[in-house]
Amino acid sequence: MRIHLVLSDDWELRADGSGDMRLIQFATLERLLSIYESHGLRASINAEVLQQLAHLDAGTEHPELAELAAEWEATVKAAFGRGHDVQLHVHPQWSDAHHTEEGWTLNGSWQLPEYSLQDTRSILGSAKDYLESLLQPLDPGYRCVTFRSGGWAFAPSGTSFRR
Numbered sequence: 001m002r003i004h005l006v007l008s009d010d011w012e013l014r015a016d017g018s019g020d021m022r023l024i025q026f027a028t029l030e031r032l033l034s035i036y037e038s039h040g041l042r043a044s045i046n047a048e049v050l051q052q053l054a055h056l057d058a059g060t061e062h063p064e065l066a067e068l069a070a071e072w073e074a075t076v077k078a079a080f081g082r083g084h085d086v087q088l089h090v091h092p093q094w095s096d097a098h099h100t101e102e103g104w105t106l107n108g109s110w111q112l113p114e115y116s117l118q119d120t121r122s123i124l125g126s127a128k129d130y131l132e133s134l135l136q137p138l139d140p141g142y143r144c145v146t147f148r149s150g151g152w153a154f155a156p157s158g159t160s161f162r163r
Contacts, residue, residue, distance in 0.1 A: 007041060010089055010148065012048035017097065017104030021068050026075050033079055044085040046148045047076055049127035050094035058099040065099060073134060080135050080142075090127050091150030095119075112149055 011029060013019045029045070036043050052072050059066025080086050092115060095108035112120055128144045135142040 007036060007043040008046055008148075009043055010046050010048070012051055012089065012091065012150075015091055015093070015110070015150065017051075017094070017106050021072070026071060029075060029079065033082065033084060036084075037082070042084050043079075044087055044146070045076070045079055046089035046146075047086055047131065048089045048091055048094075048150070049131055050090050050092065050097075050123065053126065053130060054094050054097040054099075054104075058097075062099055076134065077138060080138055086131065086135060087146040087148070088124075088128055088131055088144050089148045089150065090123060092123055093150070095123055110150065 009029065009032060011025060013021060013024060033043060052069060055065045055069040055072065059069050076086055090112075091110070092112050093106040093108040093110045095115075096106070098105045098107065109115060112123070115123065124147065128147075131144050132142065
């Protein structure tokens with residue numbers, strides 16, 4: 001008998017946008033991948049891309065966020081270059097995120113089924129396009145083929161599972 005096991009990691013800040021990216025994301029992922037690699041294993045990293053897009057957007061006014069976004073990209077590319085898979089993870093509350101000196105305010109709904117079909121397509125399409133544009137220079141055959149919804153909330157609705 002053969003067992004297939006997928007080692008996956010939801011790679012993100014806390015769902016409310018709080019936390020230290022360098023500690024929660026970068027250092028933790030490095031430690032986790034080192035453990036996997038010491039056993040000859042590879043992981044599938046579910047990278048929260050809307051968080052990254054919000055950091056890139058806010059980074060124009062907050063240089064420290066642009067620096068974190070650049071580190072995020074470098075970390076994802078390094079993990080991918082080491083043979084780990086990277087796929088899409090989205091918490092839609094980041095779709096209307098704002099940053100102040102106090103931190104992030106996430107005004108978007110936390111549930112994808114609460115978005116219109118057009119908004120859902122926009123959210124998922126922009127996130128997928130970003131991830132593919134980030135990783136295809138390393139491997140032109142890379143495709144984002146899986147998606148993990150934030151809060152496990154992608155229930156059947158009027159906007160889900162449509163072409």
